[in-house]
Amino acid sequence: MGKGSNGGHENIFTMEATPIKYGPGASEEVGWELKRMRVGRVMLVSDPGIVASGIAPHIRELIEAEGIEVEVWDGSRVEPTADSLQAAADFARDGNFDGFVAVGGGSSIDTAKVSDLIATHGGEIMDYVNAPVGGGKKPPSPLKPLLAVPTTAGTGAEATTVAILDIPDQKVKTGISHQYMRPDRGVVDPMLTVTMPSSVTSSCGLDVVCHAAESYLTRPYDQRPKANNPDDRPPYQGANPIADMWSAKALEYGGKYLRRAVHNGDDVEARGHMMLGATLAGVGFGSAGVHIPHACAYPIAGLKHVYEPQGYPKDHPFVPHGWSVIVTAPAAFRFTYDAMPERHREVAELLAGEKIQNADENTLPEIIIQLMKDIGAPKGVRELGYDESDIDALVEGAMKQQRLLVGAPKDVTEDDLANILRESMENW
Ligand SMILES: [Fe+2]
Secondary structure, three states, X not given: OOOOOOOOEOOOOOOOOOOEEEOOOXXXXXXXXXXXXXXXXXXXXXXXXXXXXXXXXHHHHHHHOOOOEEEEEOOOOOOOEHHHHHHHHXXXXXXXXXXXXXEEOHHHHHHHHHHHHHHHHXXXXXXXXXXXXXXXXXXXXXXXXXXXXXOOOOOOHHHOOEEEEEEHHHOEEEEEXXXXXXXXXXXXXXXXXXXXXXXXXXXXXXXXXXXXXXXXOOOEHHHOEOOOOHHHOOXXXXXXXXXXHHHHHHHHHHHHHHHHHXXXXXXXXXXXXXXXXXXXXXXXXXXXXXXXXXXXHHHHHHOOOOOOXXXXXXXXXXXXXXXXXXXXXXXXXXXHHHHOHHHXXXXXXXXXXXXXXXXXXXXXXXXXXHHHHHOOOOOOOHHXXXXXXXXXXXXXXXXXXXXXXXXXXXXXXXXXXXXXXXXXXXXX
16 A cells, blocks of 8 residues: 555545634625725625615625725525526626625525636536536636625535535536635624524524534545545545534534524524524535435425425525425434444534433434424425425435435435435424
């Protein structure tokens, strides 16, 4: 074996994180931040709700006050599709921008990432979408500067290397993932989420908890095949000591603050910690990766569009991302328990905020289920519009997410996924 070899397994991981400015009122410094990024003309990507709330117009004024030109694109939609992204990308390509600002939830941040990609490198969106759904093309060099200003506490999109999109004609959700998709800076201001409906806080917060738990329970980087060259090393590298720290802190915050943030929208301390938790979890899962619940979430969100969530725009039925991931988490972690029992106990302890004696495969699932009940999450996959007759199609959709499933701490078969989905029809 050669120098530093590990029996054909990976022995290298990297630590990368978006520089983040955090605090109540931090968004007042957006103009100052952009000036330091040396941009003169930016596309501000947002959505109609954030524009109507006054947040996007205020940020625009702050940027213009620094002498930077701003064009607002307010066409981001929840759960972007390749078509809705194409319109933003066309606007970006024609606009001659030298920088991008995203103000909104994960959808606006992802729309800005894709707009930046196409404006910088050209081509079609599908060229860059992960194979086998898209061409899997890698951007050849870094993109133009992107500053992300999240207004929800969930996706951690300000810290991650992925943009998620829906491909309706293939009934699949997938993504574009590459290191260069990571925003250059993030400004995280809890005051921007104060008007968020409690159901949105709940769904986004469960996404944070799920990201962090999955990342902590992913197959470690040094139990994966070694990359042939640095370019082939995936953004999702597997559990590693640095990702663990970020994920652990996010789990602690989720356990401690999510109930409070949902039940009292004015609790700025709780909202602030959930927002920070979303960013921490974004760094953690951006490094380690997510696996079974997120793989199942793609077909759950992509296959049927019948669920009408409370607190979201009423223009199209869809399953909010946080609901789509959390519903299979209890069964997924019951399944993965025997691959790393100690780490499952650690996740349970971080969420519970106390030491747990005699943990078993049901300990972590029960803690997650209690949290779901306490903050009004759906009971399971059935409530989102599916029944047993859909399991084969859901399994097929989840199996397409091999990029994620390779991160599960043990091998996952179609039968395993079918069992997990069946158990997840009702969690209580
Ligand atoms: Fe997620």
